[in-house]
Amino acid sequence: MLAMINLNSVIFNGTDITKIDVQVQLSAGLAKPEFNIIGLADRAVKESAERIRNALSALNLSLPTQKLTVNLSPADVEKSGSHFDLPILCGILCALGVLPESELSKYVIIGEIGLDGAIVKTGGVLAASVWANSNNFGIICPGTQGAEARWAGHTNILAPNHILDLINHFHGTQILPLPPVAQPTESENKIGDLSEVHGQESAKRALEIAAAGGHAMLMVGPPGSGKTMLASRLPTIMPEMTAKEILETSIIYSIAGKLNNQSLISNRPFRSVHHTASPVALAGGGSEAKPGEISLAHNGVLFLDELPEFNRATLEILRQPMESGKIVISRAKRNATYPAHFQLIAAMNPCPCGHLGNAALSCSRAPRCAEAYQNKISGPLLDRIDLHVDVDAVNPWEMKNDVNISTETSADVRKRVVMARKKQLDRQGYVNALLDGGDLDKYVVLDDELTTFLNTAAEKMGMSARGYNRVKKIARTIADLRGDDNIIMSDIAEALSYRPINRGKYGVKR
Numbered sequence: 001m002l003a004m005i006n007l008n009s010v011i012f013n014g015t016d017i018t019k020i021d022v023q024v025q026l027s028a029g030l031a032k033p034e035f036n037i038i039g040l041a042d043r044a045v046k047e048s049a050e051r052i053r054n055a056l057s058a059l060n061l062s063l064p065t066q067k068l069t070v071n072l073s074p075a076d077v078e079k080s081g082s083h084f085d086l087p088i089l090c091g092i093l094c095a096l097g098v099l100p101e102s103e104l105s106k107y108v109i110i111g112e113i114g115l116d117g118a119i120v121k122t123g124g125v126l127a128a129s130v131w132a133n134s135n136n137f138g139i140i141c142p143g144t145q146g147a148e149a150r151w152a153g154h155t156n157i158l159a160p161n162h163i164l165d166l167i168n169h170f171h172g173t174q175i176l177p178l179p180p181v182a183q184p185t186e187s188e189n190k191i192g193d194l195s196e197v198h199g200q201e202s203a204k205r206a207l208e209i210a211a212a213g214g215h216a217m218l219m220v221g222p223p224g225s226g227k228t229m230l231a232s233r234l235p236t237i238m239p240e241m242t243a244k245e246i247l248e249t250s251i252i253y254s255i256a257g258k259l260n261n262q263s264l265i266s267n268r269p270f271r272s273v274h275h276t277a278s279p280v281a282l283a284g285g286g287s288e289a290k291p292g293e294i295s296l297a298h299n300g301v302l303f304l305d306e307l308p309e310f311n312r313a314t315l316e317i318l319r320q321p322m323e324s325g326k327i328v329i330s331r332a333k334r335n336a337t338y339p340a341h342f343q344l345i346a347a348m349n350p351c352p353c354g355h356l357g358n359a360a361l362s363c364s365r366a367p368r369c370a371e372a373y374q375n376k377i378s379g380p381l382l383d384r385i386d387l388h389v390d391v392d393a394v395n396p397w398e399m400k401n402d403v404n405i406s407t408e409t410s411a412d413v414r415k416r417v418v419m420a421r422k423k424q425l426d427r428q429g430y431v432n433a434l435l436d437g438g439d440l441d442k443y444v445v446l447d448d449e450l451t452t453f454l455n456t457a458a459e460k461m462g463m464s465a466r467g468y469n470r471v472k473k474i475a476r477t478i479a480d481l482r483g484d485d486n487i488i489m490s491d492i493a494e495a496l497s498y499r500p501i502n503r504g505k506y507g508v509k510r
């Protein structure tokens with residue numbers, strides 16, 4: 001007798017999803033059981049066989065004395081991950097007549113199986129649920145992830161904690177309830193408010209421009225001046241995430257297996273990456289092509305503190321996604337693409353001791369050590385950073401006596417940022433940082449007087465063509481923050497003040 005069962009699962013290729021047919025066939029005629037998984041399965045998938053054998057014995061079932069073949073189709077697509085355990089086990093139970101194939105084939109099935117038959121958390125449930133919903137399937141997923149599946153906006157969800165729960169459900173002895181909708185939780189990392197940063201008005205102003213126009217920013221200054229503090233508050237002045245952005249970002253976290261508390265990512269991500277991070281940690285990759293930090297920062301902030309301490313090759317990875325908003329991870333048999341539209345904020349000391357320019361504190365090797373230190377960052381990367389800002393130390397006496405305390409909160413600043421963003425989206429459909437080519441000329445219009453002013457400054461400063469365009473883009477954002485369609489002289493003058501690091505107070509020869 002030949003019994004061929006066909007159930008549905010999915011495979012993730014970056015954020016793209018491909019449907020996989022999980023075919024289970026029992027063929028008679030063997031004296032002892034044989035169990036094979038075929039269809040370009042990786043080691044994690046092959047190990048399914050062992051987990052499934054144990055789960056079956058936990059149910060007091062054993063593999064029949066027949067040849068059992070599991071085929072994951074299409075066979076030319078590489079399969080990875082442990083989430084095929086559940087669809088394979090369900091397929092075997094259908095072949096044994098324990099579960100009804102006609103019912104299970106209406107679902108996309110994903111989940112890992114424990115040795116005792118428990119259904120364990122797996123990555124990608126939200127992504128799979130969104131796909132299932134738009135392709136008219138229900139979804140069967142681990143019990144602990146039912147609420148995650150519900151964020152996809154449908155209710156055709158079965159979320160058993162144990163394989164027995166699923167069997168009982170289809171036998172009608174214990175119907176599985178619809179998983180509850182999880183309430184969004186407060187962000188795990190409380191990031192504070194901009195009003196907590198004393199003084200630093202010019203750095204705050206630059207931060208506001210960065211938030212409004214989506215510009216990358218580099219802060220340079222001595223230790224303890226508040227650079228990290230300022231950067232961490234950027235998400236609090238950026239516009240709230242839209243529903244589309246929340247879903248996009250949450251899907252990446254789902255595939256990375258980082259969607260905790262069953263809640264969506266509804267606060268803009270702030271990913272602070274340590275300087276020892278490897279290229280794979282930053283860009284993504286590894287055997288399962290998992291998303292890296294730049295994708296986890298999608299629609300949010302990527303913060304690189306102590307920029308020159310990063311490995312140069314690691315930093316160079318940022319160049320392509322900073323322009324395209326996505327990253328392509330090349331693997332042996334396929335490429336995985338993840339969105340990576342992040343806002344880069346970097347911070348650094350001007351030299352290894354951090355006190356360049358301060359005669360009382362700087363070391364005897366200044367300024368040569370500063371040259372070597374700053375030259376660790378490549379020119380092309382620095383060229384992609386629109387705003388370069390000096391952040392000088394604040395006077396502790398002033399801080400202690402509450403002088404210079406800004407009463408402006410993050411919410412106040414955010415209102416202006418939201419207004420300026422709206423102007424950009426209404427005008428050109430995207431943020432000013434991405435203005436280029438014909439659009440730059442079309443939307444940044446300078447009259448003769450402004451053009452002469454900018455040209456003279458550019459000549460004096462020895463500005464590159466990219467630097468020249470950068471000033472125009474920043475001036476556009478500054479005018480948008482004023483709510484003005486026209487750019488005026490002070491916009492250009494302010495934009496010129498965010499000059500590249502080598503022209504600032506802490507600049508050295510490059």
Ligand SMILES: Nc1ncnc2c1ncn2[C@@H]1O[C@H](COP(=O)(O)OP(=O)(O)OP(=O)(O)O)[C@@H](O)[C@H]1O
Nearest residue numbers: 196197198200222223224225226227228229349394
């Ligand atoms: N402008 C400021 N207003 C209020 N507190 C500040 C300010 N600057 C520094 N501090 C205090 O000093 C601490 C260290 O600041 P922060 O880590 O932001 O400095 P940093 O510039 O990043 O230094 P480093 O170069 O060593 O990384 C903060 O946690 C805060 O308590």
Ligand SMILES: [Mg+2]
Nearest residue numbers: 227228305347
């Ligand atoms: Mg710091």
